[in-house]
Amino acid sequence: MYTLEIREETIRIPAEYIRRGRRLVDHIDELAHDAFECRFDETENFTLLTFDHEAVGRGKIIHGDGAIYQNVRFKALVFTMESNEVVDGAVSEVSEYGAFVRIGPMEALLHKSQILDEPIQVNLGIKRIEGSQSGRALEEGSFVRSRIVSKSINHNDPRSSKIGLNCKMDGLGSFEWIEETD
Numbered sequence: 001m002y003t004l005e006i007r008e009e010t011i012r013i014p015a016e017y018i019r020r021g022r023r024l025v026d027h028i029d030e031l032a033h034d035a036f037e038c039r040f041d042e043t044e045n046f047t048l049l050t051f052d053h054e055a056v057g058r059g060k061i062i063h064g065d066g067a068i069y070q071n072v073r074f075k076a077l078v079f080t081m082e083s084n085e086v087v088d089g090a091v092s093e094v095s096e097y098g099a100f101v102r103i104g105p106m107e108a109l110l111h112k113s114q115i116l117d118e119p120i121q122v123n124l125g126i127k128r129i130e131g132s133q134s135g136r137a138l139e140e141g142s143f144v145r146s147r148i149v150s151k152s153i154n155h156n157d158p159r160s161s162k163i164g165l166n167c168k169m170d171g172l173g174s175f176e177w178i179e180e181t182d
Contacts, residue, residue: 001080002104008056008073011035015066024068028053032072040161041078044153048105049077079104081148081163086172091142094127099138101146101165108163110138110146117168136177143175 012035017027032053040046052075059070081087081103089103091110098112112120115138116131123130130137138144150164167173 001085003078003080005076005078006073007036007050007076008071009036010069010071013059013068013070018068024059024070025055028055028070028072032074036074036076038158040153040155040158044081044151046079046081046105046158047076048079050074079106081106081151083148083151085148086145087148087165088143088145091138091140091144094122094124094129094138094140096122096124098122099129099142099144101144103148103163103165106161106163108146108148108165110144110165110167114149114164114166114168115173136174138174145172145175145178147172 011028011031013024013027013031032050036047036050038048053072054074056071056073059068061068087103089101089108091099092102092107093100097109098115099110101108101110112122112129115129116134116136118131118133121130121132128137128139144167146165146167147169148163149166152162154161171178
């Protein structure tokens, strides 16, 4: 789920930025983008974009550092994933492990054991996963409704975070399967 939030955080403005002859406010946008965008925060929400940065109060200089620590208020576009949340996404890749599904800005794994309650066949040649009894299939580009069942967030390298999905429950799976049952 996407939300727009107003946040207040602190950025570090290195001494070499101060000596460049530009005003302090000219550096705030650039440094705030670098500090906050494309990162998970402490509550495991993913910040996609920040804008409307404004300095709050006076910055502080810490003895021996020389940089300015400046509080900044800004708007942030945030993607939130809760455990057990039902999400829609598109299959971006089929692998021997299952299907990778794009949910918002993240990739999640729909393991082959979590797709159907029947044996499945993975055909990497045509990039397709198919149930051996029902014939239900997933392939690249298929739209899927699934539930987030696990999250292992890596704050240092968000791309290596691991999100696990399940679509075995009623009302979940390929949009085509869901339409069949309605």
